[in-house]
Amino acid sequence: MTTLIQEKLRERSIPITEIEQSAFCQSDPKLESKTLEAEFKAGVRWQKISPAYLRIEPQELTERIRIARAKLGDRLLILGHHYQRDEVIEFADYRGDSFNLSRQAAERKGVEYIMFCGVHFMAETADILTGPDVSVILPNMTAGCSMADMANQDDVLDCWDDLQDVLGAYGGIVPITYMNSTAGIKAHCGANGGIVCTSSNAAATFEWALKKSKRILFLPDQHLGRNTGVKLGIGLDEMLVWNPNKPLGGHTADALRAARLILWKGHCSVHTRFDVEQIETARKRYPDVNIIVHPECTKEVVDAADSNGSTEFILNAIREAAPGTVWGVGTEISMVNRLAAQNPDKTIFCLDPVVCPCSTMYRIHPAYLLWVLDGLNEGVVVNRISVGEATRANARIALDRMLSVV
Numbered sequence: 001m002t003t004l005i006q007e008k009l010r011e012r013s014i015p016i017t018e019i020e021q022s023a024f025c026q027s028d029p030k031l032e033s034k035t036l037e038a039e040f041k042a043g044v045r046w047q048k049i050s051p052a053y054l055r056i057e058p059q060e061l062t063e064r065i066r067i068a069r070a071k072l073g074d075r076l077l078i079l080g081h082h083y084q085r086d087e088v089i090e091f092a093d094y095r096g097d098s099f100n101l102s103r104q105a106a107e108r109k110g111v112e113y114i115m116f117c118g119v120h121f122m123a124e125t126a127d128i129l130t131g132p133d134v135s136v137i138l139p140n141m142t143a144g145c146s147m148a149d150m151a152n153q154d155d156v157l158d159c160w161d162d163l164q165d166v167l168g169a170y171g172g173i174v175p176i177t178y179m180n181s182t183a184g185i186k187a188h189c190g191a192n193g194g195i196v197c198t199s200s201n202a203a204a205t206f207e208w209a210l211k212k213s214k215r216i217l218f219l220p221d222q223h224l225g226r227n228t229g230v231k232l233g234i235g236l237d238e239m240l241v242w243n244p245n246k247p248l249g250g251h252t253a254d255a256l257r258a259a260r261l262i263l264w265k266g267h268c269s270v271h272t273r274f275d276v277e278q279i280e281t282a283r284k285r286y287p288d289v290n291i292i293v294h295p296e297c298t299k300e301v302v303d304a305a306d307s308n309g310s311t312e313f314i315l316n317a318i319r320e321a322a323p324g325t326v327w328g329v330g331t332e333i334s335m336v337n338r339l340a341a342q343n344p345d346k347t348i349f350c351l352d353p354v355v356c357p358c359s360t361m362y363r364i365h366p367a368y369l370l371w372v373l374d375g376l377n378e379g380v381v382v383n384r385i386s387v388g389e390a391t392r393a394n395a396r397i398a399l400d401r402m403l404s405v406v
């Protein structure tokens with residue numbers, strides 16, 4: 001009986017980062033930063049820092065960050081993900097998606113510090129790809145990712161053991177993890193013949209895996225996995241969703257043996273906000289609208305859109321589009337707002353009428369930048385992200401496989 005109750009409780013458990021996702025939703029499309037003290041009231045977890053940083057007004061923060069950053073010169077590289085707020089991204093030496101930022105981290109020589117204005121798994125990847133003489137820093141340690149949090153390492157190891165037992169003699173399985181996962185999950189893939197992928201190269205990694213085995217376990221985003229599988233001609237009846245809270249993921253051994261694609265039950269809290277109704281509304285309002293969405297959206301949304309692709313794909317498609325064109329975009333609001341501001345000759349809007357930034361990205365408040373910079377100028381490295389040796393080595397195998405495939 002106790003086991004049944006425990007199982008029921010586990011079934012309902014979702015990462016705290018998912019529960020907190022709507023904390024910053026608002027009606028003001030400008031999303032201007034407030035003092036850190038005012039933002040603490042949003043009701044999410046924050047990393048504690050010195051009270052001296054709590055009440056500094058955004059404009060003063062901008063001025064002080066500029067001065068503190070200048071003192072560090074070429075010793076520091078600041079990387080900014082496209083989903084960061086304006087008051088943070090303006091200090092980025094390089095902007096990009098998670099993969100391009102990690103590549104920048106790996107290729108830049110001679111820097112001592114990399115401040116990664118993104119989320120935890122991105123800073124981990126940067127640490128894996130750089131040498132021990134580079135300190136990778138995440139300004140706020142509570143900037144995680146609800147999708148990455150949905151693939152708990154123990155649950156993934158249990159799933160893998162179960163799959164080995166069930167499939168062992170039936171053709172095996174290759175694990176593929178999306179970049180948006182912990183270093184531990186990447187390492188698991190590296191150690192078990194698997195690979196990492198991004199939203200722009202997922203199809204190529206699936207093709208690579210299907211040459212080695214008849215099945216794929218895809219972690220942690222079921223939607224990117226499903227959308228990629230469909231693109232490659234895998235039928236929906238050949239896919240299963242693995243629920244880590246149920247025995248054998250909620251399936252029979254025979255069903256698992258018949259599957260070609262096993263999708264982890266994870267999703268992005270930001271991209272699953274988009275729905276088909278929003279697309280229909282946009283089409284009624286602007287008959288010539290181009291609907292472009294990220295493949296972390298559901299299959300129904302991807303099917304209803306005109307095109308879909310990675311963050312960089314969306315950026316390039318809109319930048320290169322003809323003046324006067326209209327774009328309804330299904331991705332993170334900070335990036336959509338910036339695209340609209342940078343392309344005044346086009347009409348660009350977010351499909352979601354509610355202004356909801358990625359709540360974990362949004363935890364990189366400028367006060368944390370100043371705190372980190374002040375520390376570095378005093379010789380103190382705060383919030384260093386350091387991946388352990390064994391994890392680093394295996395994760396690197398999975399990352400290097402991806403680089404050799406694409």
Ligand code: SF4
Nearest residue numbers: 145146147268270358
């Ligand atoms: S947008 Fe989605 S996948 Fe990206 S960091 Fe936020 S929650 Fe994670």
